[in-house]
Amino acid sequence: MNIFQDANRDQIAGRRRMDFMLHILFVVATSIGVIALCALIIDILIDGVARLNPDLFTNFPSRKADGSGMKSAIVGSIYMLLIMAPVSFIFGVGAAIYLEEYAGKNRLTRLIQLNISTLAGVPSIVYGILGLAIFVRLLSLDRSLIAGALTMTLLVLPIIIVSAQEAIRAVPKSRRDASFALGATKWQTVSRSVLPSSMPGILTGVILAMSRAIGETAPLVMIGALTYVAFLPSSLKDSFTVIPIQVYNWLSKSKVEFHELAASGIIVLLALLLLMNLSAILLRNKYQKKGL
Amino acid sequence: MQGGQGLQTSQSTPETSSALKGKYVFKNSKVSIMNKIMPVLLFLCASVSILTTLGIVYTLVSETINFFKTIPVFDFLFGTKWSPLIPPKSFGILPLLSGTLLITVIACLVAIPIGLASAIYLSEYAPAKVRKVIKPILEVLAGVPTIVYGYFALSIVTPVIQWIFPSAGIFNALSAGIVVGIMIIPMVSSLSEDAMSAVPRSLRDGAYALGATRFEVALKIVVPAALSGIVASAVLAFSRAIGETMIVTLAAGSTPNMTFNPLDSIQTMTAYIVQVSLGDTPHGSIEYGSIFAVGMTLFVITFLLNILAQYVARRFREEY
Numbered sequence: 324m325n326i327f328q329d330a331n332r333d334q335i336a337g338r339r340r341m342d343f344m345l346h347i348l349f350v351v352a353t354s355i356g357v358i359a360l361c362a363l364i365i366d367i368l369i370d371g372v373a374r375l376n377p378d379l380f381t382n383f384p385s386r387k388a389d390g391s392g393m394k395s396a397i398v399g400s401i402y403m404l405l406i407m408a409p410v411s412f413i414f415g416v417g418a419a420i421y422l423e424e425y426a427g428k429n430r431l432t433r434l435i436q437l438n439i440s441t442l443a444g445v446p447s448i449v450y451g452i453l454g455l456a457i458f459v460r461l462l463s464l465d466r467s468l469i470a471g472a473l474t475m476t477l478l479v480l481p482i483i484i485v486s487a488q489e490a491i492r493a494v495p496k497s498r499r500d501a502s503f504a505l506g507a508t509k510w511q512t513v514s515r516s517v518l519p520s521s522m523p524g525i526l527t528g529v530i531l532a533m534s535r536a537i538g539e540t541a542p543l544v545m546i547g548a549l550t551y552v553a554f555l556p557s558s559l560k561d562s563f564t565v566i567p568i569q570v571y572n573w574l575s576k577s578k579v580e581f582h583e584l585a586a587s588g589i590i591v592l593l594a595l596l597l598l599m600n601l602s603a604i605l606l607r608n609k610y611q612k613k614g615l
Numbered sequence: 616m617q618g619g620q621g622l623q624t625s626q627s628t629p630e631t632s633s634a635l636k637g638k639y640v641f642k643n644s645k646v647s648i649m650n651k652i653m654p655v656l657l658f659l660c661a662s663v664s665i666l667t668t669l670g671i672v673y674t675l676v677s678e679t680i681n682f683f684k685t686i687p688v689f690d691f692l693f694g695t696k697w698s699p700l701i702p703p704k705s706f707g708i709l710p711l712l713s714g715t716l717l718i719t720v721i722a723c724l725v726a727i728p729i730g731l732a733s734a735i736y737l738s739e740y741a742p743a744k745v746r747k748v749i750k751p752i753l754e755v756l757a758g759v760p761t762i763v764y765g766y767f768a769l770s771i772v773t774p775v776i777q778w779i780f781p782s783a784g785i786f787n788a789l790s791a792g793i794v795v796g797i798m799i800i801p802m803v804s805s806l807s808e809d810a811m812s813a814v815p816r817s818l819r820d821g822a823y824a825l826g827a828t829r830f831e832v833a834l835k836i837v838v839p840a841a842l843s844g845i846v847a848s849a850v851l852a853f854s855r856a857i858g859e860t861m862i863v864t865l866a867a868g869s870t871p872n873m874t875f876n877p878l879d880s881i882q883t884m885t886a887y888i889v890q891v892s893l894g895d896t897p898h899g900s901i902e903y904g905s906i907f908a909v910g911m912t913l914f915v916i917t918f919l920l921n922i923l924a925q926y927v928a929r930r931f932r933e934e935y
Contacts, residue, residue, distance in 0.1 A: 328838045338831070341828070341830060342828040342829050342830045342831075344738055345830040345833075345834075346830070348732065349733070349735055349736035349740055350736060350740075352728070352729045352732030352736065353732065353733040353737065353741075353749060355729050355800075356729065356733060356753055356756055356797070356800045356801065356804070357749065357752050357753075359756070359797045359800075360752060360755060360756050360759075362767075363759070363763065363764075363767045363771075366767065366771055367763070367766065367767075367769055368653075370770065371713075372751060373728050385734070389758045413660070414663050415660075416660075417657045417659075417660030418657070418660040418661035418663065418664060420657050421654070421657035421658050421660060422661060423663040424679050425654045425657055425658070426661070433659055434665075434844070435664060435665060438664050438665055439664050440925070441918065441921060441922075442664055442668060443684065443860075444741050444851070444855075444917065444918075444921040445671065445914065445915055445917065445918070446857070446858025446859075446860070446885065446913060446914075447858070447860065448858065448860045448888055448910070448913070449671060449675075449858075449910055449913065449917075450671075451888075451892075452671075452674065452675070452888070452906065452907065452910045453667070453671050455892070455906075456674035456678065456907075457670055457674065460898065460921045463841055477663075477667050480663065480664060480667070481652050481664065484664070500622075502743070508646055508647075508649075508651045509648050509650055510649045510650045513648065513653075520685070531758075534758065535758070537760075538758075538759075538760025538761070538762070538763075539760070539761075540760070540762045540860075540861045541761075541860035541861055541864075541885070544889050544892060544893065545870050545888065545892045546670060546836070547892065556677060561656065567760055567762045567897060568711070569768055570766070571762055571765075571861065571865070574762075574765065574766060574769065574785075574865055575865070581768075582770070585766060586766065586770075588775055589762070589763050589766055592760065592762075592763070593759075593763065595712070596758065596760070599757075600758065614746065
């Protein structure tokens, strides 16, 4: 009897030890991601803070690292955002409304839905190839601001559609019924009841999609966002550059000073992203508080 | 929609609507036009996604066919030398494929164990407070632009690798692979965690009632039950690593090498596309065409992997 109890106790103790050890292993594994993020941020701050001065914002890039700035890149990124945000908002939310409120349950709808989820998995550089072939060559927009913005719009559309669909789906059916009961038509119901109450969720998704676009480099390299732009684009057909491209340009130079510049460029980029994400979080919190 | 221009509430019967017609027809004509036009406009918005896909397929296919008129398909698919810019020109994609595969395998060796362990920790072990802190941090990690990861690879990971392996070059596959792996950790962990939290509480409770410890519940109950979702997340991560561009362009170099030595400099498909588009390649040249052939290969591979992931997630899901 005693022997069995001892054996049992040993076995349980062994399993407990195993549980404890694995617990530690899992904690360590999880912290690797956290440590990597901290290392990345600290590294960039250390390298980049020295060159984080007004020159960076007021000067154009130049051959010498000293006094070199990224005014054209910052302005280019903001211009792109200003074009991309309304265009992708209209098309993304329009598609989401169609799929959630109007589309019948048929093969076409399933095809569109499947297509959107497939597009979300297409590598961003393939969008660059698309932009190069369609916008730059076929529509002969050349290597312009508008070609870049349209390419990036196509890239973020699937993200916006999916998040807008979720936001619209979260609107309770009773809201729609109430609207119909007051004699509203379908479009009145959608535009005055469903859309306003899902707007915070939709905007959150749009902001997150925009922050993805601001950091994208590869598709814009493809369509030829120039790496050396010493002027501000004054029309949609002008050539342009954006922050990540400028950073890439500095990184591909061999001198250490340019790498420091790249690090300070990254700080600006991350600060911009942080700002956008914060506004998305604030929006989400406000939305949750209202309980709708 | 009943009868043309009338008051069109979806609840009104034909009689009431025709009775009200005369009275409200002008007041509501704008409403009625909106009701007719909007579905069409919204459908056009939705069709942009279809047009995008058609555009991608059309450009890739047509330019690739052009390319294959000069370079035989067989030479492209099975050639072992990729030298598109320096004569004698040669367009065998295997070195680019092997480079891509090398990066992807290293990335998955980093991301899948760490991502899965994080998912198990977050879903089975972590107290709610810890989870509330860790999950947003992983989300931030997922939102960091790839160019920033490229910087991270060059300024931290590569020096560490060179310190451990003095034979490693400035550009090596290991550094790029590890950083791509770090980039996709959040993807593996969040998708796997979603799959694990979908496993019903009763299964866990049953195992605990039989005296199982937490790791037994996690590894013998939850992971098997969520396996389809976990495998799907791994496949998606693999596909994401194949399509990653800036990290490999910056850290892995631009020498198309048929090698499986992770300390060597290699070139991936994506890095090649960037390299060509940075140069001044004239439209219609063979180098220009090669972008599309390589892009087509990349697109087909990632497309098939994404379909596979969806299939696995759906076909092998355990329903409770």
